[in-house]
Amino acid sequence: MSTRTKPQPLSDTEIRQIAAEIDAGRPPMVWFTAAAVGVPEGRSGKVMSLGDPSEGDFLQVKPTGSKDVLSFGPTEVTLTKPARQNQTKPASAPSAAKPRKEPIVTMPSPAAAPTAPSAPAPAPEAKTETASPATEPAPEAKAAKAAASRPARNAANAAAAKKPKAAEVTVTLSGTADGEWTLDVVNGKKRTIKGLSVASSAVAQAAKILHPEFAEVVDSIHEAVRAAQQAKVEQLQAELESARRLLDDLA
Structure with missing residues (x-):
């Protein structure tokens, strides 16, 4: 076997x-x-x-x-x-053939009785x-x-x-030097949200919840935006004062 x-x-x-x-x-x-x-x-x-x-x-x-x-x-x-x-099939054939050869070897023994071979053969x-x-x-x-x-x-x-x-979801948050933030979301291979405007305050709050290092990066960006906007306000105030003086002289 x-x-x-x-x-x-x-x-x-x-x-x-x-x-x-x-x-x-x-x-x-x-x-x-x-x-x-x-x-x-x-x-x-x-x-x-x-x-x-x-x-x-x-x-x-x-x-x-x-x-x-x-x-x-x-x-x-x-x-x-x-x-x-x-x-692989012929391997099982000898096992079936061997039992059939054994009766042929044992049958020639009854030679004295001529009528006996016909009866034992079927057995x-x-x-x-x-x-x-x-x-x-x-x-x-x-x-x-x-x-x-x-x-x-x-x-x-x-x-x-x-x-x-489950499909993979990719969320991308983008910020500009003027302090504008946008959100993009890709679900699997389909872009479900593109260029969604997000308030700076919401980004700062989310950054503090997500991770301290992320919050530090967002704060540095907001600080640079504040400085730029402050300089712009001071410049506009100076131009406004100059315009008022010119207006008073013309009056």
């Missing part, structure tokens, strides 16, 4: 190779191992994306001939193309026919039991593959 070795998980080098090919727009081809649930061993598929390795089944694979993308673990697929299975064949089926139902029953448990796991993998992932 042959023993099946446990499939080895994908190495870190192979996972990095898969990630590089996906980034290059070339989903790599893999083959399912005996550990794969819901897919026959030796069937091929393409890795469409990679998830978080901490989730276990983080490889999103689309089996050949299927429209669904399912989740699999690193032991359920391999980058090595398996050998053809037709070479060995009946014995060999009942012995061979007894050994074969075990692997078939095991395969049927494993196949019965695969649909539930396959459905769970399909549900996990279709679960929507």
